[in-house]
Amino acid sequence: MSSKKIPQDIRAQVEAIVTRFNRTVVRDRRTFFSARFRGQYVYLDRDAYGVVGPRGRLTWTGDMAQWDFAIYRYSSERYDPEEWMFYGAEHLDGTVEGALQACLEAYP
Numbered sequence: 001m002s003s004k005k006i007p008q009d010i011r012a013q014v015e016a017i018v019t020r021f022n023r024t025v026v027r028d029r030r031t032f033f034s035a036r037f038r039g040q041y042v043y044l045d046r047d048a049y050g051v052v053g054p055r056g057r058l059t060w061t062g063d064m065a066q067w068d069f070a071i072y073r074y075s076s077e078r079y080d081p082e083e084w085m086f087y088g089a090e091h092l093d094g095t096v097e098g099a100l101q102a103c104l105e106a107y108p
Contacts, residue, residue, distance in 0.1 A: 004040060006060045011037055013064065017096045018044075025104070033100055042067075042096075044103055054079075055103035058096065066094040071106060 006014075014035050022032040033055070036043040042058040057079040059068040069092050070079035084092075088105025091098045 004060070004062075006037055006040060006042065010060070010064065014042055014058075014096055018100065021097060021100045025101070033103070044099060046103065046107065053107075055107055056099055058099055063094075067096060067099065069099050069102070071102070 014037075018033050018035050026032055031046065031048040034045050034047060034052075036045060040060045042060070043054060044056045044058065045052050046055050054072040056072055057070045059070070059081075061068055068081065070081035071083050071086055071089075072078070073080045073083060086102075086106045088102035091101040091105065
C-alpha cells in the first residue's frame with residue numbers, strides 16, 4: 001500500500017468516474033456521489049436532496065484498478081476495511097466504479 005498522496009492526474013480520473021457514474025447510474029440531479037481527497041484516501045460521499053453523508057473510502061495503492069475499500073459504518077461512525085458482509089459487497093473489484101456501486105447498494 002502506498003502512503004503517498006494521490007497524484008493529480010489520478011484525482012482527475014476519479015472525478016471523471018464519479019461524474020460518469022452519477023450521470024449514467026444514479027441519474028438524479030438531486031442525489032449524487034462526490035469525492036473528497038485527503039492524502040492517500042478518496043472519501044465517497046452521497047448528497048441526497050441536500051443531506052450529505054459518508055458512504056465509503058478508497059485507499060490509493062498505486063494502481064488505478066486495485067483500490068482498497070472501506071465501507072462507512074454508521075453504527076461505529078468510522079470506515080471499516082474489515083467489513084465485507086453488506087449489501088453491494090459483491091461489486092467490490094478494486095475499481096472506483098465497483099466501490100460506487102457497492103456504496104449505492106449498501107446505502108440506497
